[in-house]
Amino acid sequence: MSGELTPERREAIREAEHAVMGVLLHEGVKDLVPDLVDALSGADFYDPRNGELWELMCSMWAAGAEACDPVTVTAELTRRGDLERLGGRVFLHELYDSVPSPAMALAYAEIVAEESRWRALAAAGTRTVLAAGRREGSAVEAAERAVEEARQVRDRGVSALDTPPLDLLDLLAQADDTPDWVIPGVLARWDRLMVTGPEGGGKSLLLRQILMRAVAGLHPWKRARIAPVRGLLVDAENSAGQARPWLRTMAAAAAAEGAEIGRGQLTTEIRPGGLDLTQPADRAWLLRLVERVRPDVIAIGPLYKLHAPRSGEAAEDSARALMTALEAVRVASDGAALLIEAHSPHAAPGVKRRDMRPIGSSLWLRWPEYGFGLAPADGEGSQELRLMDWVPWRGPRSERDWPEQMCQGATWPWQAIQYAGNAPVLGITLTEEQVAAAGIQVPEQREFWDDRQLT
Structure with a gap:
């Protein structure tokens, strides 16, 4: 080994080596093993004993062992006479406990x-x-040797994984991918939708509506059925007392449409104090939750309550750290669609319509697949209807079935408006009988959902 390491760097390496070895001691990781074997060999470990142990555990998985856990590895090392030399029984159990999240194995x-x-x-x-x-x-020969050795470091362990270059004609001959829909025509797996707007503009209610209707098996803004999905709501701003009435009323509205939300369809986590997903403890908590729930769609936010900026931290560094954490959430969920709430800046003096882009680093403009703002519409009657334009601030990566405007709903917070010529066509409606049977509180005219005090 060349070069001196600081104690802090040595400890970081030790933690990463222990975490990745510990992953192999957990059940349910067999699908990760081929990628881990491609990523690491025993020679990559700073501690050669860790490298030996890694090779042993990889070989046990490759041999189709029924279990590779602290007990079975202890038995194998005992049989070989290497147990104490490679750490001992207690060390293997410590490795098992050192894994923040098995889903992050490739990162370790x-x-x-x-x-x-x-x-x-x-x-x-x-x-x-x-x-x-x-x-x-x-000198030329020495330089050539140095270049070749540097190239070997660059390509070490990855060159064998390179796919052959793809000719244009071969690319065009391939069939187009079919989206793996979570909500047909609207959101597919791995999609990220970020909705912005002013404070109190109804964006959190809209995201809850999308989530609640999806888990109930209803299209978010059409009277149409879809396959019910599993959902996770992480509210980092409102208290349980604030969130519960709206969720109860939406659940009743879904039931009135014959789509009652069953147990296990939606998991809720209310954290009014916020989270800091750039910190290991909060990030590991959320990853464990996602691994347990395995949601198809996650509503989370608002963005500013998911990270506590440090003094002197640049906006770009803060955004990158939070993006990395949210990407880890997507990986842990195996590609759940993300619904993210973010605030938009205040309107500049003399500017009629405020900017709908998210507050913070400009990196957020390029991160989600879809970015929209809820902006108050102009024109006669707009205020009475609470008519909102659905304003894109990020060019979509593929066409989806988005509305053009939203207006205040009755049984649900929002109704989508799509234009057929000049005539607006409203989306979600219920009959008076359905509303009465479900006991849904319908607001009076000009009384908006988020102005009401539900009990």
Whole structure:
């Protein structure tokens, strides 16, 4: 090994090595093993004993062992006479407990692999410096050796995974991918929808409506049935007392349409104090929750309550850290569609319509697949209807079935409006009989959902 490591860096490497080894001791990770074997070899570990243990556990999985856990690995090491040399029984149980989230195994492996590449690069540099000092061969030959060794570090462990270059004609001959729909025509797996607007503009109610109707098996803004999905609501702003009435009323509205939400369809987490997903504890908590629930769609936010900026931290650094955490959530959920609420800036002096882009780093403009703002519409009667334009602030990556406007609903917070010529066509409606049977509180005219005090 070349180069001195600080105690802090050595500890970070130790944590990553223990975490990735610990993953192999958990059940249900067999599908991850091929990718982990491709990502790491025993030689990549800073501690050679960890490398030996890694190779043993990988071989046990490859051999089709019924279990690879602290008990079975202890038995195998005992049979080989290597148990104490490679850490002992207690060490194996500590490895098992050191895993924040098995879903993040490849991230842990990348930390270990990156440190291995740095060590290899340092060793290559040391050999080049020694050759230059000894004047071994010609300078050109020494430079060529240095370039080749650096190239080997660059390609180490990954060049074999490169796919052959794809010719244009072969690309065009392939069939187009069919979206894996969560909500047909609206959201597919791995999609990210971010909705912005002013404070009290109804964006959180809209995202809850999309989520609640999806788990009930209803299209978000049409009177149409879809396959019910599993949902997760993470409210980082409102208290349970504030959130419960709206959710109760929406559940009643779904039941009135013959689509009652069953147990296990929607999991709720109310965190009015906010979260900091850039910190290990909060991030690990959410990843564990997602791994248990396995949702198809997640509504989370608002964005500013998911991260506590540090003093002097740049907006771009804050955004990147939070994006990384949210990407980890998507991976842990195996591609759940994300519904994210964010605030838009205040209107500039003299500007009639405020900017709908999310507050913070401009990186957020490029991150989601779909970004829209709820902006008050102009024109006669707009205020009475609470007519809102559905304003895109991010160019869509593919066409979806979005409305053009939203207006205040009765049985649901929002009704979508799509235009057929000049005539608006409203989306969700219920009969008076359905409303009465469900006991839904319908607001009087000009009394908006989020102005009402539900009990």
